[in-house]
Amino acid sequence: MENTTLISIEGLRKDFPTSGGKFTALNGIDLQIGRAEFTGIVGPSGSGKTTLLNIIGSLDSPSEGRVVVLGQSIGDMNVKQAALFRRSKLGFIFQSYNLLPVYTVFENVEFPLLLLKYDDNQRRKMVMDSLEWLGLTDKVKSKPSQLSGGECQRVAIARSMVKKPEIVLADEPTANLDAANSHKILKAMVQLNHEFGTTFIFATHDDKVIGYLKRKISLVDGKVTTDEFRNI
């Protein structure tokens, strides 16, 4: 598989102001992540995994250093440019699914395409394709409140994949799921990674997720301690 660099991080530092001064969440991170990787940022709570994921996802900006994602420097983007970048290039999966509660499954998955102004027919086809990959075609008209946790997370994956983004960022995607559902959604993501060459980056400390990773980057106290590639 071709391994072009999609994400380049050099000397990344992230500080958060606190009442007593500042808290350094990330310190001196250097990383390169390539196309179609299935990578996990692994570490205990407070190690800086989510912060790193947020910066890669342009939801936050670095205090120091340079983060370039798909050729765009995250620190140099204004909020509007960052929003347009996320809209077109990135997919997000969250621990608590973050589905829009008043929308049906179809409408939740359709949402990113509405922002990208796809026409009705294209949207319908792309949404149905996405729901088919995740085995959700029988839940099209259901609301999130009518779904199980596993189904909600599959809808979230379908939503993140529907526009076929180059990178999907998943923050603790299995934290609220039982083992069976966790394996089910991880297998779905592995399949999507193989089929479409989408780069998946996880922030996790769940062993079930770690078991599926092709690359494991360990983070402790905001610093990369190990970075191992695995043959799975």
Next chain:
Amino acid sequence: MNLLFKLAIKNLIGAGLRTWLNVIVLSFSFLIIIWHKGLLDGWDRQAKNETIKWEIGGGQYWHSSYDPYDPFSLTEAHAKIPSSLDTLVSAGKIAPILITQGTIYPRGRIQSILIKGIYQDQKLLKIPSSVFIKNSEDIPAIIGKNTATDNGIKEGDLITLRWRDSHGTFDANNIKIIGIFNTDVPTVDMGQIWVPLERLQKMMDMPGEATIIVMDKEQKGKILPGEWKFMNNEVLLKSITDLIKMKSVSGYVLYIILLSLAMLAIFDTQVLSIFRRQKEIGTYIALGMTRKQVVGLFTIEGSFNSVLAGILAALYGIPMLALQASHGLSIPGGSKGFGLAVADRIYPVYSLELVITTILLILLTTTIVSYLPSRKIARMKPTDALRGKIQ
């Protein structure tokens, strides 16, 4: 923008009871504002129309000394009716009126009264002067229902009338009440007695004279000699216009209270919404909506309350208001003492202008009230919003 509208409608309908409570409160405001303003407009129109028909026609010429608020001016305020008006007078198209003071003695009491003389052939005003009988031994007179009721006078009664003629001599005679008319215009009724003009001119020794000349609206442009000054309807209806204006101002207080209640409900909902829907806001931003779009979405959601309220108000309000516009609203009898034309029933007038103005006012206010708390979204950090951490 189209997308934001679609999302806003979906979110509003999805919010269920919260939306409908706001919409119901707002629809009441819509309806009460339109109803109250329509009632005042109806009253205004009715009062002016009736006053024109009963009292002022298309405008009046007043003798230059005449002051309706100064009864002492009446001794001087009279002059010959210009001969240029003779044909119009005989055709009944203009109505000269001679006014003087007098006293009646109903049921042994003394009652000051204005004696007004009017041609029995006049067709301009609704005063039923055609009932006067010429050459009657007694002076024929008609009075309004309120004056009759207040003084215990019935049709056919003979009442002593005392007056002072142009030479200052007191005189007295019996008058016979030959008719009692019902009018909504108290200024032709309260404390007044109407007699034939020729008879009053004879009683006062003022042949061919009048105090005021009521003009037909087609004749109002006629120029009369310098001792007559023209008062147009705008001047003559000023007291009604002023009273309605004053009522409108007190109405605004009601509107402000109603609107404030509705706006408070919407403001509260918006603040609560933004607090409770932080994760949703974070998700919108993560999925690629700009902050401006999210602020726009919440503002449209808030202001759409007024659109839904307008629709709801139309559903139950149009039949209600239409029914009232056709059947009128009964006004208590005591309101005759207002000194202003108040009919037994007022028919509200709901103009398109009134409805559109009210809708725009409420839509604008709701949009502002929805926008103010939504500005907070623009300052939110998406990472905090996603975790629902903002206080």
